[in-house]
Amino acid sequence: MATLDSKVPKGPIKDKWTTYKDKIDLVNPANKRNIDIIVVGTGLAGGSACATLAEQGYNVKAFAYQDSPRRAHSIAAQGGINAAKNYMGDGDSNYRLFYDTVKGGDYRSREANVYRLAEVSGNIIDQCVAQGVPFARDYGGLLDNRSFGGVLVSRTFYAKGQTGQQLLLGAYSAMNRQIARGKIKMYNRHEMLDLVKVDGKARGIIARNLITGEIERHSAHAVVIASGGYGNVYFLSTNAMGSNATAAWKIHKKGAYFANPCYTQIHPTCIPRSGDYQSKLTLMSESLRNDGRIWVPKNMDDVMAIREGRKKPTDLSEDERDYYLERRYPAFGNLVPRDVASRAAKERCDAGYGVNATGEAVYLDFKSAISRYGTEQALLHGVKNPSSEKTYELGQAVIEAKYGNLFQMYEKIVDENPYKTPMMIYPATHYTMGGVWVDYNLMTTVEGLYCIGEANFSDHGANRLGASALMQGLADGYFVLPYTIGDYLSNEIRTGEISTETKEFDEVEKEVKERLAFFINNKGTKSVDHFHKRLGKVMWDKVGMARNEKHLKEAIAEIKAIREEFWKDVTVPGELNEMNPELEKAGRVADFLELGELFALDALNRKESCGGHFREESVELDGPQKGEALRNDTDYKYVAAWEYKGEPSEAVLHKEELEFNDIELKTRSYK
Amino acid sequence: MMNLTLKIWRQKDANSKGQMVDYKVTEISGHMSFLEMMDVLNEQLINTGEEPVAFDHDCREGICGMCSMYINGEAHGPDRGVTTCQLHMRMFKDGDTITIEPFRASAFPVIKDLVVDRESFERIQHAGGFVSVNTSGNTQDANAIPISKIAADEAMDAAACIGCGACVATCKNSSAMLFVGAKVSQYALLPQGQVEAKERVLSMVAQMDKEGFGNCTNTGACEVECPKGISLENIARMNREYIKASV
Numbered sequence: 001m002a003t004l005d006s007k008v009p010k011g012p013i014k015d016k017w018t019t020y021k022d023k024i025d026l027v028n029p030a031n032k033r034n035i036d037i038i039v040v041g042t043g044l045a046g047g048s049a050c051a052t053l054a055e056q057g058y059n060v061k062a063f064a065y066q067d068s069p070r071r072a073h074s075i076a077a078q079g080g081i082n083a084a085k086n087y088m089g090d091g092d093s094n095y096r097l098f099y100d101t102v103k104g105g106d107y108r109s110r111e112a113n114v115y116r117l118a119e120v121s122g123n124i125i126d127q128c129v130a131q132g133v134p135f136a137r138d139y140g141g142l143l144d145n146r147s148f149g150g151v152l153v154s155r156t157f158y159a160k161g162q163t164g165q166q167l168l169l170g171a172y173s174a175m176n177r178q179i180a181r182g183k184i185k186m187y188n189r190h191e192m193l194d195l196v197k198v199d200g201k202a203r204g205i206i207a208r209n210l211i212t213g214e215i216e217r218h219s220a221h222a223v224v225i226a227s228g229g230y231g232n233v234y235f236l237s238t239n240a241m242g243s244n245a246t247a248a249w250k251i252h253k254k255g256a257y258f259a260n261p262c263y264t265q266i267h268p269t270c271i272p273r274s275g276d277y278q279s280k281l282t283l284m285s286e287s288l289r290n291d292g293r294i295w296v297p298k299n300m301d302d303v304m305a306i307r308e309g310r311k312k313p314t315d316l317s318e319d320e321r322d323y324y325l326e327r328r329y330p331a332f333g334n335l336v337p338r339d340v341a342s343r344a345a346k347e348r349c350d351a352g353y354g355v356n357a358t359g360e361a362v363y364l365d366f367k368s369a370i371s372r373y374g375t376e377q378a379l380l381h382g383v384k385n386p387s388s389e390k391t392y393e394l395g396q397a398v399i400e401a402k403y404g405n406l407f408q409m410y411e412k413i414v415d416e417n418p419y420k421t422p423m424m425i426y427p428a429t430h431y432t433m434g435g436v437w438v439d440y441n442l443m444t445t446v447e448g449l450y451c452i453g454e455a456n457f458s459d460h461g462a463n464r465l466g467a468s469a470l471m472q473g474l475a476d477g478y479f480v481l482p483y484t485i486g487d488y489l490s491n492e493i494r495t496g497e498i499s500t501e502t503k504e505f506d507e508v509e510k511e512v513k514e515r516l517a518f519f520i521n522n523k524g525t526k527s528v529d530h531f532h533k534r535l536g537k538v539m540w541d542k543v544g545m546a547r548n549e550k551h552l553k554e555a556i557a558e559i560k561a562i563r564e565e566f567w568k569d570v571t572v573p574g575e576l577n578e579m580n581p582e583l584e585k586a587g588r589v590a591d592f593l594e595l596g597e598l599f600a601l602d603a604l605n606r607k608e609s610c611g612g613h614f615r616e617e618s619v620e621l622d623g624p625q626k627g628e629a630l631r632n633d634t635d636y637k638y639v640a641a642w643e644y645k646g647e648p649s650e651a652v653l654h655k656e657e658l659e660f661n662d663i664e665l666k667t668r669s670y671k
Numbered sequence: 672m673m674n675l676t677l678k679i680w681r682q683k684d685a686n687s688k689g690q691m692v693d694y695k696v697t698e699i700s701g702h703m704s705f706l707e708m709m710d711v712l713n714e715q716l717i718n719t720g721e722e723p724v725a726f727d728h729d730c731r732e733g734i735c736g737m738c739s740m741y742i743n744g745e746a747h748g749p750d751r752g753v754t755t756c757q758l759h760m761r762m763f764k765d766g767d768t769i770t771i772e773p774f775r776a777s778a779f780p781v782i783k784d785l786v787v788d789r790e791s792f793e794r795i796q797h798a799g800g801f802v803s804v805n806t807s808g809n810t811q812d813a814n815a816i817p818i819s820k821i822a823a824d825e826a827m828d829a830a831a832c833i834g835c836g837a838c839v840a841t842c843k844n845s846s847a848m849l850f851v852g853a854k855v856s857q858y859a860l861l862p863q864g865q866v867e868a869k870e871r872v873l874s875m876v877a878q879m880d881k882e883g884f885g886n887c888t889n890t891g892a893c894e895v896e897c898p899k900g901i902s903l904e905n906i907a908r909m910n911r912e913y914i915k916a917s918v
Contacts, residue, residue, distance in 0.1 A: 052806045067727070068793055070834055071735040087814060123808035130810040132802045132863045134827040141817025159827055165734055166830060173801035180797040188790070211782055240729040274702040279710055280731045409733070412750075412757055415702070478806045527717045529710075573722050578684060579783045581725055582717065 004257070004641055004656045007439040008112040013662045014094075017116045020440075021483055025490035032057030035489055036220040036498070038205055039063070040192045040247045042175070043072030044168055044470060045453025046226030048477025051174035054183035056482055058489075061218055062175070063187045063207060065242055065584075070172045073228060073240040074473060077164025078285040078406075079148060080156035081470040083121040088145050092153040094118040100151045101468060102663050104337065105433070105461020106611035106631060108263070110639070111662060112440060113458045120479040121471055125157055127478060131170040135159050148286060148466040156467045161285060161405045167470055171477070190216070191584060192247045193512045195223065195254045195449070198504045202251075202449035206505075206512045210584065213577035215513055217505045219498035222448045222485060225251055226477070229432035229454040231264065233592045233599060234544075235536025237429035238270060238283045244588035245595050248436050248455050256444035257641035257654060259457035260434035261595065262603035262613050265464055266545050267430035268341035271413055272361040281428040282413060284364075284406055286466045289334045291369035291399065292423070294345070295321045296353040296362050306355050313355070313363055313422050324348055332670040339463045339612045339629075340670055342427035346545045349426070356424055365422035370395035427545060431469060433460040433612065434602070437641040437656075441484035442476060445641075448488060452476035457639065462611025519586045520576055524569035528585045531566045535559060535589070535596055543600045548616040552604040556597055556649060563593040597648035602640055605653065608632035624671055633665050673699040673760065676768040677712065679724055682781050685788075689781065691770075701761035705748060706731060706738065708760055726785040733757040733898065736833030739840070740785055741772040746837035746896045754835060754898040774840035778847070778882045789836055791882040792850065798878035799871035800854050802863050822860045829856040831899045838893035838901075844885030849893040851879050852905035859912050869916040876913055 009020040027035065035058050039050045042064040050069075054060045064072065084097040097118035102109055125143070129135065135157050136144040145154040159166035178184040189210040196204040196219075204219035230245035231237040252258045269284045297303050298320055305311035325344055326333045336344075345362050348354070355361050371388075374395025378386040386394070396419050400407065410418050436444050436451040438458055444451050453473040460468065538558045542551035566589070574580040609618040609629035618630045639656040674697045682689030696712050703711070706728050713723035729737040738755040742748035748758045763769065771785065779787040804810060830853070838849035855872050858864025864871070887906055894903045 048806065055805045066729060066735070066737055067789055068834065071729055071737050073730060073735070076730050076732055076734050085813070120808065125813045126810045127804075127806050127808060129813040130802065130804045130863055132826075132858050132861050134823050134830050134857065134861065135813075136827075137818055137820045137823040139820050141819050141823075142814050160831075162734070162831060165833075166827070169830065173796070174806060176793075176796045177801040177803060186793075188793070238732075240735065241731055242729050275700055277700070277703055277707050277711055279704070279707050282732050408752075409757070412753060412759065413704075415759070415761060479808050482806075527714055529714060571717065573717055573720070579725055579786065582723060 004437070004654050005439065006110060006656055007441060008110070009440065013112065013115045016112055017119055024483055024487045027486050027490050027493060029057050031493040033059070034496070035059065035492060036061065037222050037224060037485070038218055038220040039224045039226060040205065041072065041226035041228060041453070041455070042069035043074035043226065043228060043453060044164070044171060044473030045455070045477045046224070047072065047168065047171035047175055048474050049224055049226060049452060049481050050184050051171060051178055052478050052482040053485070054178035060178070060184045061187065061220060062184055063190045063192055065189065065191045065210060067188050069175055069186070070169060072168060073243050074168045074470070075165045076240070077470055078161045078283065079287055080146065080158035080163045080467040081124065081167060081474070082148070082155050082467045083125045083157060083471065084118055084155060085122050085125060087143060088154045090153045092155050096153065097121060097155065099663060101459070101465060102461065103668065104463060104465035106463050106668060107461065107633070107637070107660065107663070107665050108260070108610055108658065109461030110458050110658060111660060115662070116480065117459050117472060117475050120475045123479055124471065124474045128167060128170050131173060133159065133166050133170040135166070146287070151465065164470060167474065171474070192250070193587065194250050194508050196504050196508045197254055197446065198498070198502065201447045203498050204500060204505065206509050208516075211579055213575070213580065215509060217500035217509060219500045221489060221492045221495060221498065222450065224450040224452060224481065225436065225455055226452045227455050229435065230592070230595055231429045231432050233535065233596050234429040234539045235532050236273065236278060236281050236540070238267065238281050241280060244591070246588050246591045248451070249591040249595050251436065251444065251446065251449060251451070253644050255446045255644070256449060256451070257437040257643050258435070258598060259437035259639050259641045260462070260602065261599040261642070262543075262606060263433035263462045263611060264429060265338060265431040265433060265612050266342045266427045268338055268345060268427050269364065269425045270428035270430075271410065272356060272424055272426040273358065282409065283428070283430060284410065284423070284425060286338070288364060288403060288406060289341070291402070292334065292364040292366050293323055293368055294325050294334055294341070294362055294364055295323045296348045296355060298322045300352060303353050303355065307357060322348075322353070329670045336670045337463060337465070339614070343545055343614060345427055360426045361424040362426065363422035364425045366399055366418070367422070370399055370419070373398035431464055433457065433462060433464055437639065441487060442481050443484070443488065450481060450485060452481055462613055515587070516576055516583065519570065519572040519583055520574070522570055522572065524571045526569050526571060528570060528572065528582055528589050531562060531570060532585070532589045532592065534562050535593055538562070539596055539599070543596070543603055546614050546616050547603050549604065552600050555600040556604070559593065559597045559600065560649070563597070566590065566593055594648045598642055598651055601649055601651065602642065605640060606636055608636045610636070625667065625669060631667070673701070673763065673765040673767070675699055675763065675766075678768060678770045679785070680772045681724070681784055684783055685780055699760050701759065703760045704731065704756055705740070705742070705758040705760065706756050724785065725783045728756055731756040734833060736835040739774045739787060739835055739837070741774055741840055743770050746774065746840045747898055752898060752900060754833070774836050776839045776845035776884070778845065778884050779836060779839065787836075791884070792834055792836065792847070794882060795847065795851060795875055795878045796854070799867075799874040802858065803867060804863075816862050818861060826857045826860040829853045829860070829901065829905050832901050833899055835898065837896050837898060839884065841892045841896040842885065843890065843892070844888060846887045846893070847879050847882070847884040848887040848906045848909065849897065849901055849903070851875050852909035853901050855909040855912055856905040859908060868912060872909060872912040872916050
């Protein structure tokens with residue numbers, strides 16, 4: 001059994017990264033020209049890594065399943081990116097960003113990694129501005145900031161509601177410069193289907209050309225996985241349709257440990273599903289909770305009347321509404337962190353108070369904010385004794401300026417005007433904090449194999465704070481990996497070109513081809529989506545926002561049964577050697593059917609509640625925190641890293657004990 | 672609930688001849704997105720042993736720019752300010768016949784069914800869609816150069832382009848000027864982009880011409896069909912930049 005060495009450098013936390021960087025072995029520029037690096041995935045993490053590695057002189061081969069790196073799902077991030085610049089002069093610092101992130105993650109992340117993240121956060125903003133990213137600015141021409149959930153400072157930089165898009169286009173532009181110079185060879189519409197190891201080291205991948213169906217061999221001195229999270233294991237999520245775990249799962253099966261798969265973020269403010277045909281869920285930015293109040297009716301009669309269309313939400317008086325977040329968490333109210341807000345919505349809906357036909361929706365109401373802003377505007381503009389219509393009109397304009405694009409998106413999807421009637425929202429799977437285990441260098445348990453961005457596990461613990469995903473993706477790609485990878489590659493300068501004409505490549509290619517041929521030849525009776533939806537339902541019902549031993553055990557058995565049925569009865573139309581989207585999906589769903597089981601196993605193992613992982617058996621029984629999540633630091637203050645051994649349920653657990661030297665472990669309270 | 676007839680372009684691959692094929696779908700809810708309606712059709716085709724219709728899509732929230740259908744003669748269909756994935760079936764009525772084609776332009780060859788090859792857009796970006804600055808982390812502080820809010824906001828409006836190609840598909844000349852103009856404008860409006868402004872506009876325009884995109888004759892259809900409302904002013908700005916760089 002291999003031991004998990006996190007390779008965190010010695011010394012005070014503030015100096016670790018600087019001191020370590022000073023001592024890392026470097027590769028001389030002439031030698032870099034002889035070293036190839038494969039990067040799988042070109043979102044914020046992969047795209048930024050490609051650009052920087054190529055600038056340094058390495059030969060980069062980049063792989064994306066879309067037709068351009070610009071389409072990776074990082075593009076959909078709305079709200080912003082955190083950085084400890086303290087431009088607002090409100091007392092922000094690297095330490096504070098570090099502290100907020102560790103606390104927000106419910107003390108389940110690795111201190112040294114998080115401190116480094118905070119330390120390089122400021123550089124990210126400098127870099128992006130230099131690249132021409134059009135961040136929002138104030139009238140003095142300097143950068144504007146806004147605040148996000150769970151923190152006491154304003155440190156979030158943003159580009160309208162399209163921050164992810166602009167940051168990704170920045171990384172994409174840096175890639176384009178290197179593609180033009182031939183330092184990045186871009187493989188669009190290609191999907192990595194397996195990893196090739198030679199003498200225990202990652203030496204290449206097998207990829208499928210998604211246009212021609214051709215199976216290709218690609219070799220390199222190191223392989224970097226930046227393929228994002230596995231939220232689509234739930235079928236319905238805010239992820240893109242193509243977002244998948246295949247690259248991460250394949251490397252897991254080749255020896256990379258998979259850490260904390262049960263840490264998943266269910267985001268509280270998404271548009272509820274409307275029917276069985278639903279293909280994905282759409283997020284409404286967390287920023288809406290600054291002005292929106294969340295409620296359900298107090299009385300069951302009103303719930304029924306609303307569902308049957310006899311009453312409208314606007315018919316209910318203040319007395320008839322239950323603002324349950326404000327009731328349960330008077331101190332933080334509607335701005336409790338994501339995990340807490342999501343569970344509270346589920347609690348009300350499980351109790352029968354959901355306000356739409358499916359019973360899975362609560363209201364997000366802007367009426368109070370509109371009248372508050374309206375009154376303020378009337379005063380500012382000298383409107384005396386404004387009518388309620390006038391006040392509403394003035395207030396609506398303020399809300400429109402702040403959230404107009406989100407309100408428009410809501411109206412397009414739901415066909416209701418959210419200025420006139422409250423929005424309906426419900427939690428949806430959004431982000432996965434768990435992922436491939438990496439050490440301080442971002443190397444997995446396979447030599448020469450790295451994992452960055454959402455695909456790895458290290459920085460967000462059991463719950464991610466808003467505006468931190470973009471920060472981590474770019475930190476890993478621009479400023480961490482390009483340094484740490486040198487430490488490994490300095491030993492590769494004498495290796496020479498890696499041949500793809502070896503038995504290792506032969507074997508993996510054969511496996512890949514056999515699996516693809518199996519799908520085409522199986523000719524079962526049910527589509528890939530049929531199985532994916534069934535998996536998603538088990539995951540949502542039994543491994544969702546609240547988990548218990550009974551349900552988790554059932555989930556493990558049910559997922560296994562679905563998987564067995566999938567391999568017997570799946571049908572994949574079309575042919576191998578052509579563009580075949582169903583064939584692509586089949587491979588991805590086959591992997592989700594394994595990952596889902598490990599996910600449930602991890603959740604079963606962790607008999608504590610922490611962050612996004614809530615075990616019904618682990619709650620505070622009395623005192624002011626009664627009914628809230630109960631963390632167990634004595635028994636579970638560790639990273640659960642799973643080693644693949646065949647069936648997912650046979651995975652072997654390895655523990656990385658987490659040490660907290662710079663932060664005191666406390667109960668998160670939002671009461 | 673609606674019953675619809677779909678006339679869809681089917682083409683096996685880039686080298687095969689394509690044709691319009693009729694399909695029927697039933698019980699379509701107005702709350703479905705257009706792509707969810709396509710999912711219903713595909714599930715139906717798979718269950719009857721036929722090959723599903725290939726189409727590009729990914730984020731399904733209107734930002735990745737992957738989806739690219741030409742619906743009833745309009746890029747991204749009859750609604751305004753949305754991509755195909757955000758077009759909802761309530762825009763149609765029971766009994767409608769809907770014609771669905773790929774984005775057509777000689778610079779966007781069809782790969783299969785409704786999927787087109789937009790690598791030409793990539794090559795235009797490679798030609799100059801960047802600022803030549805290394806990611807060292809040692810650039811100057813982000814606030815070292817103040818940028819007027821107006822310029823920053825205008826740059827952002829240009830940068831909002833999602834690279835879907837609706838402008839090209841819509842234009843009678845298959846011109847990519849809105850797409851290229853948006854990128855040229857974003858950088859032209861920011862001090863960081865000024866240094867290489869000249870080389871950038873010349874090189875991006877040269878690549879655009881080389882790819883076989885047509886010229887702009889100011890009909891403005893691109894702006895109307897653009898899901899992100901990219902303004903025609905960006906083309907004018909690119910033209911000014913081009914003239915400045917050429918004299």
